[in-house]
Amino acid sequence: MQIVVDSLLIDYSKIGSGKNTIVLLHGWGDSRQTFEFLEKELVNTYTVISLDLPGFGKSQAPDTAWDLADYASIVSKFLQKLNIREVYALVGHSNGGALAIFASGTGVINPDKLVLIAASGIRNRQKGKRLAIKLVAKTGKVATFWLPKNQKQKLRKRLHGSIGSDMFVAPHLQETYKKTVRHDVQAEASKITKPTLLIYGENDKATPPIYGEIYHNLIHDSVLEIIGGTGHFVHKDKPAQTLKLIEDFLR
Amino acid sequence: MRKLVSMYTPRYVVAIVYMLQSTEYEVRPYLAWLRRVQDFTKVMYRRELHKTRPAMLLLVGLSLGMSLQVVLGVALIWVGYDSDRVVLTVIGTLAVATYPFVWAYGVVILLVIGRALVINPKQKRRIARSGRIFADHKGRKIAVAGSYGKTSMKELLVTVLSEGKHVAATPANKNVALSHAQFAEKLTGDEDIVILEYGEGRPGDVGHFAEVTKPNEAIITGIAPAHLDHYPSLEAAATDIFSVSTYVGDEHTYVNANSEGVASFLKSGMHAYSEKGALGWNVSAVEISIHGTSFRMHKGSQELVIESHLLGRHHVGPLAFVAAYANKQGLTKEQIEAGTKKTKPFEHRMEARNLHGAWLLDDTYNGNIDGMKAGLALLEELPAKRKIYVTPGLVDQGIETARVHSELGQAIARTKPDLVVLMDNSATTQIQQGLEHAGYEGKVQIEDRPLEFYNNLEHFVAAGDVIMLQNDWTDNYN
């Protein structure tokens, strides 16, 4: 389905007829397809809304560089337009998790419960890594200026990929990416009072389990679950286990 | 000239190995082919080398040998030039110039030696052993011989007789003494009927097969100039094929009277079968369509209703014979009718396919003039808005080549297709002459890139078209 919110075309799905509504927020460079399995299972009990955030999947990209506040605002307006007054649970993965924290912490969206899967939003932890990326980027620019444009792109893509930067996953959103990268949501997390489920993958390099511990300390009413043998895409690596945790938590 | 130039291209060595493989490493056909080729780069235009072990070994060996000779030649030239000895330079130049000839013919020696020392004695022992197996076997042994139609006759017999009997038959195209021997080893001994296909290759072959396999009955499916390479004439081939009757007796010999080639060899004691009938049965109410062939058979008060998926009038004779023979062997009317209903074309043997509403008659494994004429007869008989006939002509026609292709051209002309597509080769002009001679008025299209033509066939056809493809591999087109 499509809908126009703030002059942006948003692609979404709304399925199920449960009394309680769950909203799913995907991560950076991803799309709502990432939740295909969760969506299919949760629909038995809940009304499930899943949207492609602007700039991802089949939704239109914003003209200007956005930050988390812009994303929170569009999700809120989107829900209003669909006549959803109460959100039972907000589920976010990775950057979608940071978005969920921001939106709940600032009160833009008020879900009864929060599910954060490998949520990002802790930015001072990885200073060393960020420095490394910056350094490579700068030296890379100097070292590759003589290469043809496409070769340069390829090389940069490979370099950034190897040290864990998502910047090139959605090239049209580079400025937006920089803005969200800068945004640390620990302050917003500390304001969350609703029950929160934190799920992290044991071997996650992008958002390591330590993030979970930090949020666990910040969010008063939270449970932390660390799933063994999985990386950043916990809900795809261990779908059944993730689903079970979520279902039990939401019950 | 083009031949000479093409011998020095890198494709040459691959072409040589391909030709060896295609002739099954037989010396004579290989040499004949070698002489015939006009351009070695075009040898594999339509086909590819199968990467078997012997082929790859030969490829590596020949490449190495050729390279070595060239290197040696160059070295000699250099030394000769250096030391001012003209003889060495001349020898060196010769060595460089002759490498394609030396190795193309040199490889023959290798083949002959290998055959004489290793393969032949082993095979002889095995064949002798099979003779004893056949002699002891209690079942009825039927030999199927002829220069075409053997495989389909064999399959017809198996399909229909299996409705009431335990039948064994030689596998597809395994029709020489050695494959008969392999087949014998697999027999259980309790078969009611054993069917043996005789693939004639050179004078005396058929007689030799009969001595080893000891058949009780023989079926001669037809005589036509196919694969004549080892026979001096069609006459000689026919004599060889008919020699089987001296082993089984004329009264146990069944001959396809629809084949023109058999006329002068058919004796009154033999049983002739044709589209009119077989073994005292009369055929009537023949119906031919794109979906199959049907007819009725009567003998006294008995009736058989035959319906087959085989296409074309030329199947009526063999079908009638097999039905009558099955009746003689004690099969019931129900069994015979059920059996004939199961008969269908082999892949690429007058197989009908629908392509975007057009009918494609895939007869690409047909390889002899009588078979080609049978296909043309079918094309003539079928209703269509537009008829297209496609062929490259025939290979292995020996000295008969010119006559056969002119005959083919005339046969095509009589069918009156709207369009004739010929694959450009040495037979093309002969077919064209035949077409002209018979006053063909339709369009002729000469294709110099067969593969492209076949791959793009879908662009040429539409509903209402009947397209007959004869005697060409279209493996790339499925």
Next chain:
Amino acid sequence: MIGGMKTIAVIFGGRSTEHDVSIVTALASIIKPLELTKQYRVEPIYISKDGDWYWDQKLKNIDLYQSGEIEEFMRKAPKVHLLFDNGLTLVKSSQFAGRKQYKKIDVVFPAMHGTHGEDGELMGVLEMANVPYVGCGLAASAVAMDKVLSKQVTESAGIASTPWTWFYSSDLPRRHSEIMKEVEKLAYPIFVKPAHLGSSIGITRVESRDMLMNALEVAAHYDDKVIVEQGVANLIEVTLPIMGNEDPLPALLEQPMLHAEDFFDFETKYMQGGKKGGKKGGAEQGAQGYSKIPADIPKDLYDKAVKLGIDSYKAVGCSGIARIDMLIDGKSQQVMFNEINPLPGSLYSHNWKQAGVSGVDLVSRLVAYAEQRWQSRQKIATNFATNYLKQF
């Protein structure tokens, strides 16, 4: 140049959502059969998604686009210039410094789908150049690609369609209650569509009022005009490819097979075409997935639909080729015009083949129609000797 062969420029790609579909139409259904006739030399002209024009024999190879090498090609290749010399000549700079390569075009074969190509824009350029071109002319293309205009034109020719209405997108925020009122005169379910786009993008089937406004907004987001149509009960969808100038020749009436989904969206229409499993009896896979050719409907209904198709073709003023989509109420047996497509995907050659016209035959005939139309246009006097300038 090979003597006596005509040069045909095939133009494809373009700034449209159907850019990729256009490439397939051009390469597989036009260029290939044109070359197989051995009577034409084909010059491919590719228009990038950004609207840049390129001309090169390499552009005939599908691998170029599938592998993504096209990006590399476009970085290096010179763009093409069009020279109008009472006809059309392609010009591009060649590798030799300063040298230019020229190629006079005898006939143009547009293979564009959707906006900026199928909608008459390209035809306007070709008219200016006075070069014969295949397919519908400027006016017919423009009318056909605007669903509102095509309904207005067919309706005024007495051709039935399902109840419908339309509005300008810019009016939606200002007069939305009026528009809602107008739209709600139609019975649900209704279909809300952008007036122009060729594929199913931006189209919503609306079952009830609460979803209506969102659907109107989505369609308005895609286009400056929105058309709203009442759904047809007992629906049988059929489509009919037609070719020709004065005496249109119909192919076979084709019945797309609907899937479990009530509706084709962009993906089922184009993306999943080849993944639908094996063929089912009598079904033929076309540009739209599977369909029945000919449509499995009673003879009189079939004839009625063919007549309505041809009437629509003439009413809109089509020439060359077009495809008419029609809706049939299976119970009342009413046939209704739905829309018209001036350049059907892949020329609908799968259907033409079933109708007895081969791919090679189809493109040859279309080229002949183009030349015929051009010639008859030359006879119409457009130049009058006046002494206006002298009097000035």
